Amino acid sequence: MDDMRLQNPVAIAVGAGFRRDIATLAEMQNFLLEWPHVRRGKIYETALRACEMARAGHVTKDQALRAFTAFTETAGIAWTGIDPVTALRLAKAGTGRPRSTL
Numbered sequence: 001m002d003d004m005r006l007q008n009p010v011a012i013a014v015g016a017g018f019r020r021d022i023a024t025l026a027e028m029q030n031f032l033l034e035w036p037h038v039r040r041g042k043i044y045e046t047a048l049r050a051c052e053m054a055r056a057g058h059v060t061k062d063q064a065l066r067a068f069t070a071f072t073e074t075a076g077i078a079w080t081g082i083d084p085v086t087a088l089r090l091a092k093a094g095t096g097r098p099r100s101t102l
Helices: 025-034 042-055 061-075 084-093
Strands: 005-014 018-024
Touching: 005 025, 005 061, 018 025, 025 042, 025 061, 042 061
Parallel strands: none
Antiparallel strands: 005 018
């Protein structure tokens, strides 16, 4: 069950505008386990529990993926396709909205 691949990897923003793709259920769970304790909450707990249940075969990996996606959106780390560093520069310069980097 550790290598249950996702049909489409989940892209998240990490560090200073870097993209990380989460491609397996185990990667999702490992990412959550490394999440800082002070930033954990109910949505985090739901996502972690969904990953554990999917790995045990009690829910589908798509259900775990939905919970993880909700967590990334709530945590503000969902990849939007816009480089955060460029977005900040453009916002400071007042030049308008940046184009997607996808």
